[in-house]
Amino acid sequence: MNTTPDPSLQIAALGLGGNIGDPPAAMSHALRAIDAHQDCHVTAVSRLYLTPPWGKTDQADFFNCCALVETRLEPEDLLDLCLAIEKDMKRVRDERWGPRTLDIDILAYGTRELKTEKLELPHPRMTERAFVMLPLADLAPQMMISGKKAETWAGSLNSTGIRIAKGDGLWWRLPAA
Template sequence: MQEAYVALGANLGDREASLRNALGRLAAEPDIEMLGISPAYETAPIGYTDQPSFLNMVVRVGTGLQPIELLRRLLAIEREMGRVRDIRWGPRNIDLDLLLVGDTRLDTPELTLPHPRMGERAFVLVPLRDVWPENVDFPWARELAEMSLEQEGISQWADWASELELGQ
């Protein structure tokens, strides 16, 4: 079993319901154990900015799945929830991004690990820091310290971790 980190985001429809739905689907996967859930943060869009604000969060999971299989499960959840991909960085009802799987380094057409742009994005680094194990140095601490969260347009929305049962 290895740890993996998954970023979740939504900015269409009932964003909170979409994140909760995705969390439930992840927790129901037989080879995925939820280990940590960050608070949800409201964040300004980047790239394509003519769209509503996002709710973003990160979950820490334990899994025996290989990274490609874990990615495929995440993409299946997106499809089941009606995700449509038509504008890069555009609006979406749900987005599940695989950020890290253990210390795996991978660069294939299907998957790059660690996620290639995560160190540039407060909407990933802030919730990732929230679920990062306390006894392990956070490798993006400098990048996060250099970001102005106000300028990045990020603020805490809600914390549901206490509502959900987590594995230890």
């Protein structure tokens, strides 16, 4: 058995959310689609959170989670996969921070820093958002983001109104109730 790590594999952290239709089902479908991709494997998913809207506050609460994905895809190829899944799930981008069926963001890709027209890594606003940092801290409390651990960022943010909707990281694999 070969126990040498595969240097082509990277761990990417994804943030998922939505507030139209059945967001937990949409996120579950998205995670399953990512996991089914030949160059990706979902290794962990956070608890599912129900969070007040951020930015544009006159809309329904959001469901949010984070996932760790082992991947051979380059960051922009992973982004293309995520955007294709959003499109398949009928994501419409009408307004910034507006309601959506599904949103998938690449939060981090290993320790890589990147800034292109399509993608910035680590995600430029993730450390300002409790709805991102709480689930990320569930999965990777020691992950370093902009010089601080995920758990430190999570503990420094206002999490008023955020509550746990599903208490373990297996919710995305279970049949809908």
